[in-house]
Amino acid sequence: MGPKMQRKDFTNEMKADFENLFGNQVSFSDPVLIAHGNGESYHPVAKPDAVVFTQSTEDVSNAMKLCDKHSIPVIPFGTGTSLEGHVNALFGGVTIDVSGMDQILEINEEDLDCRVQAGLTRIRLNEELRATGLFFPIDPGADASIGGMAATRASGTNAVRYGTMKDVVLGLTIVKPDGEVIKTGGRAKKSSAGYDLTRLYVGSEGTLGIITEIQLRLFGQPEAVTAATCPFPDISSAINTAMLVVQSGIPVARMELVCEKSIAAVNKYSKLSLAEQPTLFFEFHGTPAWAKEQAEMVGEIATEFGGEGFQWATELEVRNKLWAARHSMYHATRAAYPGCNGMTTDVCVPISRLAEAMEQAAELVEKHDVIAPIVGHVGDGNFHLAIMVDPDDEAHIKRAKAVSESLVENALALGGTCTGEHGIGYGKIGYLKAEHGGGVDVMAAVKAALDPKGLMNPGKIIQA
Amino acid sequence: MGPKMQRKDFTNEMKADFENLFGNQVSFSDPVLIAHGNGESYHPVAKPDAVVFTQSTEDVSNAMKLCDKHSIPVIPFGTGTSLEGHVNALFGGVTIDVSGMDQILEINEEDLDCRVQAGLTRIRLNEELRATGLFFPIDPGADASIGGMAATRASGTNAVRYGTMKDVVLGLTIVKPDGEVIKTGGRAKKSSAGYDLTRLYVGSEGTLGIITEIQLRLFGQPEAVTAATCPFPDISSAINTAMLVVQSGIPVARMELVCEKSIAAVNKYSKLSLAEQPTLFFEFHGTPAWAKEQAEMVGEIATEFGGEGFQWATELEVRNKLWAARHSMYHATRAAYPGCNGMTTDVCVPISRLAEAMEQAAELVEKHDVIAPIVGHVGDGNFHLAIMVDPDDEAHIKRAKAVSESLVENALALGGTCTGEHGIGYGKIGYLKAEHGGGVDVMAAVKAALDPKGLMNPGKIIQA
Numbered sequence: 001m002g003p004k005m006q007r008k009d010f011t012n013e014m015k016a017d018f019e020n021l022f023g024n025q026v027s028f029s030d031p032v033l034i035a036h037g038n039g040e041s042y043h044p045v046a047k048p049d050a051v052v053f054t055q056s057t058e059d060v061s062n063a064m065k066l067c068d069k070h071s072i073p074v075i076p077f078g079t080g081t082s083l084e085g086h087v088n089a090l091f092g093g094v095t096i097d098v099s100g101m102d103q104i105l106e107i108n109e110e111d112l113d114c115r116v117q118a119g120l121t122r123i124r125l126n127e128e129l130r131a132t133g134l135f136f137p138i139d140p141g142a143d144a145s146i147g148g149m150a151a152t153r154a155s156g157t158n159a160v161r162y163g164t165m166k167d168v169v170l171g172l173t174i175v176k177p178d179g180e181v182i183k184t185g186g187r188a189k190k191s192s193a194g195y196d197l198t199r200l201y202v203g204s205e206g207t208l209g210i211i212t213e214i215q216l217r218l219f220g221q222p223e224a225v226t227a228a229t230c231p232f233p234d235i236s237s238a239i240n241t242a243m244l245v246v247q248s249g250i251p252v253a254r255m256e257l258v259c260e261k262s263i264a265a266v267n268k269y270s271k272l273s274l275a276e277q278p279t280l281f282f283e284f285h286g287t288p289a290w291a292k293e294q295a296e297m298v299g300e301i302a303t304e305f306g307g308e309g310f311q312w313a314t315e316l317e318v319r320n321k322l323w324a325a326r327h328s329m330y331h332a333t334r335a336a337y338p339g340c341n342g343m344t345t346d347v348c349v350p351i352s353r354l355a356e357a358m359e360q361a362a363e364l365v366e367k368h369d370v371i372a373p374i375v376g377h378v379g380d381g382n383f384h385l386a387i388m389v390d391p392d393d394e395a396h397i398k399r400a401k402a403v404s405e406s407l408v409e410n411a412l413a414l415g416g417t418c419t420g421e422h423g424i425g426y427g428k429i430g431y432l433k434a435e436h437g438g439g440v441d442v443m444a445a446v447k448a449a450l451d452p453k454g455l456m457n458p459g460k461i462i463q464a
Numbered sequence: 465m466g467p468k469m470q471r472k473d474f475t476n477e478m479k480a481d482f483e484n485l486f487g488n489q490v491s492f493s494d495p496v497l498i499a500h501g502n503g504e505s506y507h508p509v510a511k512p513d514a515v516v517f518t519q520s521t522e523d524v525s526n527a528m529k530l531c532d533k534h535s536i537p538v539i540p541f542g543t544g545t546s547l548e549g550h551v552n553a554l555f556g557g558v559t560i561d562v563s564g565m566d567q568i569l570e571i572n573e574e575d576l577d578c579r580v581q582a583g584l585t586r587i588r589l590n591e592e593l594r595a596t597g598l599f600f601p602i603d604p605g606a607d608a609s610i611g612g613m614a615a616t617r618a619s620g621t622n623a624v625r626y627g628t629m630k631d632v633v634l635g636l637t638i639v640k641p642d643g644e645v646i647k648t649g650g651r652a653k654k655s656s657a658g659y660d661l662t663r664l665y666v667g668s669e670g671t672l673g674i675i676t677e678i679q680l681r682l683f684g685q686p687e688a689v690t691a692a693t694c695p696f697p698d699i700s701s702a703i704n705t706a707m708l709v710v711q712s713g714i715p716v717a718r719m720e721l722v723c724e725k726s727i728a729a730v731n732k733y734s735k736l737s738l739a740e741q742p743t744l745f746f747e748f749h750g751t752p753a754w755a756k757e758q759a760e761m762v763g764e765i766a767t768e769f770g771g772e773g774f775q776w777a778t779e780l781e782v783r784n785k786l787w788a789a790r791h792s793m794y795h796a797t798r799a800a801y802p803g804c805n806g807m808t809t810d811v812c813v814p815i816s817r818l819a820e821a822m823e824q825a826a827e828l829v830e831k832h833d834v835i836a837p838i839v840g841h842v843g844d845g846n847f848h849l850a851i852m853v854d855p856d857d858e859a860h861i862k863r864a865k866a867v868s869e870s871l872v873e874n875a876l877a878l879g880g881t882c883t884g885e886h887g888i889g890y891g892k893i894g895y896l897k898a899e900h901g902g903g904v905d906v907m908a909a910v911k912a913a914l915d916p917k918g919l920m921n922p923g924k925i926i927q928a
Contacts, residue, residue, distance in 0.1 A: 110816035191881035220713035352574035417655035449913030
């Protein structure tokens with residue numbers, strides 16, 4: 001590893017270069033810099049020196065050529081909803097805000113794919129798709145940009161059935177650190193043509209290049225959708241249910257665990273009256289007969305493990321309310337603890353070890369005296385503690401970090417990962433070596449080969 | 465690009481080094497070298513200087529350290545069933561034959577995964593899994609090794625439902641060119657922890673390191689399996705059927721097109737009496753009710769497009785015979801044209817362009833006067849011409865290559881890929897630039913970073 005990166009002065013010459021090229025598409029104003037200096041997490045704001053609002057791949061390329069010329073860092077920015085400090089400008093430099101690049105470039109209905117710009121958000125994409133009979137399933141809590149979701153290898157509640165961003169990204173347009181534009185992948189459903197650059201860039205968190213366009217796999221809207229909820233006497237009964245559902249090969253579209261604290265928070269936030277018990281939320285997709293058969297099989301399993309009333313909802317309105325509530329869980333929790341920010345954990349373990357991992361989590365929460373509602377994408381073995389921390393209380397943050405660290409150590413010991421879907425950013429950079437050992441040196445070699453000056457989102461994934 | 469690689473003399477010192485370390489695990493005998501100098505394709509044999517039969521990851525590591533010490537090429541070898549010259553020792557060197565590393569290291573029934581050594585073949589794996597209620601779906605025509613399948617990003621007839629090797633490999637043990645052993649991925653169902661090294665090595669064809677162990681995702685054996693065949697008056701009716709099945713979201717487990725020439729060959733080879741017409745082979749997995757519903761929906765679509773008798777087979781014996789016939793197609797075709805080898809094409813296009821691509825293929829076959837039965841994984845937009853070539857007739861090979869080249873050009877123009885599942889090897893290295901443009905430079909940079917001496921399977925994927 002070379003000498004540690006230093007923050008460079010952003011000179012008047014640099015400023016003039018950006019102003020000349022980008023006019024009012026570039027901002028140096030403090031509120032704009034601050035707004036771009038952190039995502040939605042507890043990490044302290046780290047301001048860039050400038051923010052460029054790009055409208056095209058060409059804009060991104062031009063901005064990157066300038067950064068390359070001046071050897072200053074580049075930080076990609078979509079909606080700023082990341083949770084591990086991905087957008088924080090640790091060494092200053094130029095943030096490239098692609099949120100204005102929000103167009104759908106093509107929809108190929110017959111092939112179930114589309115091409116979008118990186119700044120388009122997942123909810124807008126689905127609104128635009130509605131009339132086509134297609135939909136895009138990946139749904140992290142936030143209404144994130146597709147580019148940001150690709151960059152962090154995001155997933156969400158549908159991953160148990162439809163996979164993660166690694167599964168639905170067919171190809172990318174990438175601007176390399178020197179400004180050159182390349183395309184990866186293609187529209188064919190499969191290919192063995194050379195190294196899988198698409199999946200190298202998916203999850204690379206802006207450290208190898210900037211994603212400006214994404215070719216996405218889409219899915220037909222299911223003919224029938226059934227939702228269900230089921231409260232359980234305790235978390236382990238709920239997890240045993242989830243485990244057996246997965247092992248039985250029932251292709252649930254969604255299977256989410258919400259703890260009693262989270263239910264309480266969301267009841268208040270979304271004006272619901274769900275039983276304040278550990279609860280599984282389900283969704284089933286298929287033909288009417290097949291969705292019904294799935295729901296019946298799951299209902300039987302839930303009852304077997306002590307589920308206390310498996311309730312179906314086929315009406316669109318009830319379903320939407322239920323899932324909107326599930327998606328607002330993080331905000332509901334923050335609202336329930338005013339003045340607090342979330343330190344969100346994201347471990348993922350083999351499903352056979354999930355009950356163990358969640359028991360250990362509950363012990364850690366008690367031991368370190370923190371408040372931490374739990375939600376889990378339990379079909380994938382992935383769960384989140386939203387540890388509520390007062391950002392001005394260092395002792396509190398320290399206790400929360402102790403929980404988070406032990407949780408990761410436990411997950412790795414169980415054969416799991418430190419992050420199922422949020423990414424490494426700089427918040428989890430310390431865990432990567434523990435998880436991947438010598439693989440981290442391979443990652444560093446790839447980084448050095450593709451970003452020889454080390455300017456791409458420095459300090460994320462790989463130590464700068 | 466550096467100077468073109470030269471074949472080095474394999475010195476007595478090198479020979480002695482390998483003999484000292486590997487005793488009777490190393491062979492220099494001509495029949496062994498020849499047997500390792502080509503796969504199952506028309507490419508001329510290119511012998512290595514030595515073949516090491518490794519029994520463990522440590523053996524592989526030791527062999528690679530010796531190759532690194534002497535700066536000689538390393539070629540990984542599984543079952544030798546590849547189709548693009550992947551195993552041919554273009555610059556001599558040492559072939560590492562992992563076929564003796566054929567153990568299942570663990571089966572985690574609860575988590576639907578297992579860990580195997582690279583030399584285990586797919587049929588043996590499924591035999592060992594039978595009693596567990598699990599199965600491994602990826603099935604290229606040959607009984608290939610799991611390591612080789614990972615290295616070429618293989619797929620087969622089940623990919624339309626279960627994906628390709630990129631989807632089922634959870635993690636790898638890799639021996640790097642310097643002999644260091646690393647592990648990628650893990651047992652969690654998803655992870656956002658750093659660059660996706662697993663999918664960088666999957667499909668890298670031994671050019672970055674050697675795969676010695678694979679963590680594989682498994683699936684529950686379906687409760688009910690129904691197979692069906694349906695002959696059509698012409699290929700386009702069959703393709704239109706396949707297209708609508710995919711677009712309707714019916715999760716067929718298999719959907720294979722076989723042309724009338726291939727049916728004739730397989731009737732003879734496997735003593736069957738299928739109607740000698742373009743035919744779709746289907747398989748449906750699910751609960752009994754759901755598999756039946758899928759078959760009924762597909763039957764209706766097939767009839768709509770002129771399918772002439774959609775026939776079901778639920779009995780295991782009939783189904784097995786049908787699929788064994790489908791898998792023997794390549795050998796059946798070779799048997800029908802004695803003295804010929806296959807030049808197998810492998811384009812894959814967006815499904816909406818499949819009919820067009822196959823019409824163009826038929827025109828090319830006629831124009832260049834070759835014999836080329838067609839089979840297609842039509843649910844994925846992937847099809848193979850098995851162009852029968854007399855390996856001693858240069859004019860014949862030239863005509864076959866003209867067909868293959870035009871086919872690839874057409875596929876790329878339709879938004880497709882030059883190889884859906886066979887890989888680049890050296891047979892298709894010329895097409896990679898046409899397909900991926902500047903992306904090939906990125907691939908070359910990755911190759912240079914991870915294999916700085918350029919010893920790993922030189923001349924495959926990246927020009928040596």
